[in-house]
Amino acid sequence: MERNDVKRLPVISDGKLVGIIARSDLLRALTRMQRPSAPSTADAQIQLAVEAELAKQISSKNGFIRCRVRNGVAELAGTIFDERERLAAKVAAENVPGVTAISDHLTWIDPYYGVALPPPVGEEDRV
Template identity: 60%
Template sequence: MLIQAIMTAPAITVSPKTPVAEAAKIMLDHRISGLPVVDDEGNLIGIVSEGDFLRRGELSTERKRSWLLDFFTSPGKIADEYVRSHGRSVDEVMTSDVHTILPGSMINEAVDVMEKYGIKRLPVVVKGKVVGIVCRSDLLQALIRFLPNKAASTKDEDIEEAIVAELSQQSWSRNGFINVKVIDGVAELSGSIFDERERLAAKVAAENVPGVKQVSDQITWIDPYFGAAMPAPTEPAKPEQSPLV
């Protein structure tokens, strides 16, 4: 899927001389956590986010160091921090080094960038101009559209075949030691695994197949070092409720 299919457009932007208070109000009013900063021609020059407002003099949250750390910190860095915690316009607190993405990029590229740099949003640009923005919430909206419909009515044989096909594609279960049997929409997983983490992975694989109502875990874990077999964990019995007096 392409970025242009899920991005928010047009993006809400601010100018570099927008007051910090106004930028904060725009974020609150529109329930967004970041704003691209553009010049008079619409060219992207930075981005301002909630994170840029965490260390503020008004909140007494400016960064404070011990006298020893302060001594070893360069005056330039301290001066830069002062500007960011006391600046009155967006251009004084914004981040200038902005990661962007093209509308024709695949969404996995956006996820890679967000994950690598720990960011929540990417301005979508064409020839330097902002045409939209893609945020984590946009990815969630796309996810909702693709999650399987659990109300789907499917034959047990088809469900079973789909689970087996999914397991056969995964390197952790390709050995074929996990068996599947579906009766009335309940998928029973049996067989053996050599790593406990495969148990949850197999359960998730089954849960994602349309028509599965429940997953019954009957998988046995075999210790790869000692060869000891451990049966599937059983759910604790629910305590009986005392009758009301």
């Protein structure tokens, strides 16, 4: 595609056009297929320390906040019912030695209305 300057290709099923695929679609799919590297022992130790710190927090005792550490970046995921839980989880994670950044993927759910709001869009918080 690159060599012949082809940017998009038709997708045909049973002789009918069903869609168009772009180079960016193919590249996105290829990057998802790459296997993630196994966490290092340092990352595993950091992850255990963050999980222990989160277990001390009242908000994480419900088990809805999870953490995964890759290359020193603590990725917080799950659901929270109060925005103060987000801040508490981030503070707990950033106080663990070895954490270089925090990636917030926590979804806030309003307990009264059941409305779910995704995490704020932005870059990782550097520690």
